[in-house]
Amino acid sequence: MPDFLRKFIGLLLLFATVGIAACQAMLVSCSSSLPAISSILTQ
Amino acid sequence: MGRLFLMTSLGLLVLVALVLLIKRRFSLMAERYQGAPARFPTTKGLMLFVLPLPVLFAAIGALGRGNLSNLFDNAVCYGLFLWGALLLRRGLRTEADYTRRQVAKAPWPLKTLGSGVIALATALTAWSSAQYSLPIAVVFGGLALLGCYLSYGFDPRGAKRFTDRDGVDTTDRVIEALTQAEDSIAAIERATRDIRNAEFNSRLRRIVAQARQILAMLEEDPRDLRRARKFLNVYLDGAKQVTEGYAKTHGRVTAPELEDNFRRVLTTIEEVFTEQQQKLLETDVTDLDVQIEVLSTQLKREGVI
Known part of the structure; x- marks a missing residue:
């Protein structure tokens, strides 16, 4: 496999796994805080 | 949901291609203007410090809400990501030294260890913070390990030995x-x-x-x-x-x-x-x-x- 392609696939995998897991963790954290924020706003 | 994933994947693909193109362009420019090759490319391995930043934001969010268990999960995961990235970067540096030298001992397997820690951090983040099921989290970890291997490779094994004219290993x-x-x-x-x-x-x-x-x-x-x-x-x-x-x-x-x-x-x-x-x-x-x-x-x- 050419070096460039190997690195491209490697970077893609890292973006896909680390990036998605980290963003999903942030989304879960934000979504659990949304009801609290909305309840504060409605009050 | 499917559409969102498709859009995210396409975005990631374009982003990775852009990063590689920019890196290639920079290295070509550097080769043109630099007399001697640099000892260690300073940007190599820095991406792994940036990618897990959302986990830090999640930890800060959890702190804001006062959710202790969520804060602990995210903080541990982010700490593991940082530790892995540091190990990997140190491994890349020792590998650069090993490659430069004609005579060298086999370096400590820091790159392999760093990749393992990053894979563990990814799996743990996917399971505990992102709330994926355990098998999916393991797949995340395995793919992260494969990604590290393909991008950075594992550590060189075997010393570069030198024998003098009399055949003595010095x-x-x-x-x-x-x-x-x-x-x-x-x-x-x-x-x-x-x-x-x-x-x-x-x-x-x-x-x-x-x-x-x-x-x-x-x-x-x-x-x-x-x-x-x-x-x-x-x-x-x-x-x-x-x-x-x-x-x-x-x-x-x-x-x-x-x-x-x-x-x-x-x-x-x-x-x-x-x-x-x-x-x-x-x-x-x-x-x-x-x-x-x-x-x-x-x-x-x-x-x-």
């Missing part, structure tokens, strides 16, 4: 001599920072540059080590001691004689280092001459010339 001796010389150069550089004199600083910078060039020549061909023994044991060590002594003393005592003596010593050191460098180059030329002579004699004997 790897340890060569590595020890080169490490000591590097330590001496680093000590001269440290002492230079304490000397507040522009002339001496520039002279010392030149001396350090010369010493590094000589060391690079010795690293390229450790057979020269025997010829450069005096340079390593006497001159370099002496230069280190004198510079350290002057750096300590000149702040407390103002003596013009001391400055003159130090200037004279630095001039001598510069001359000796230039002489040493010339000697090593001449040896290379002599070796090449002998090789050419041997080859031409052989060709004459076989009737080719």
Whole structure:
């Protein structure tokens, strides 16, 4: 496999796994805080 | 949801392609403008410090909400990501040193360890913070490990050994001599920072540059080590001691004689280092001459010339 392609696939995998897991963790954290924020706003 | 994933994947694909293109463009520009290749590419491995940043934001969010367990999960995951990235970067640096040297011991498997820690952090983040199921989290970890391997590779195994003309393995001796010389150069550089004199600083910078060039020549061909023994044991060590002594003393005592003596010593050191460098180059030329002579004699004997 050419070096460039190997690195491209490697970077893609890292973006896909680390990036998605980290963003999903942030989304879960934000979504659990949304009801609290909305309840504060409605009050 | 499916559409969102498709869009995210497409975005990631474009982002990765852009990053690779920019890196390629930068390295081409650097090659054009740089005389000697850099010792270690400074940006390599930095991406793994940036990618897990959302986990840090999640931890901050959890702190804001006062959710202790969520805060703990995210903080541990982010800590693991950071530790893995640091190990990987240190591994890349030791690998660059290993590649540069002709004689070297096999480095510690820091890159492999770092990749393992990053894979563990990814799996843990996917399972505990992102709330994926355990098998999916394991798949995340495995793919992250594969990604690290494909992007950065694993550590080189096996020492680059060196045997002298008598067939004796002198790897340890060569590595020890080169490490000591590097330590001496680093000590001269440290002492230079304490000397507040522009002339001496520039002279010392030149001396350090010369010493590094000589060391690079010795690293390229450790057979020269025997010829450069005096340079390593006497001159370099002496230069280190004198510079350290002057750096300590000149702040407390103002003596013009001391400055003159130090200037004279630095001039001598510069001359000796230039002489040493010339000697090593001449040896290379002599070796090449002998090789050419041997080859031409052989060709004459076989009737080719």
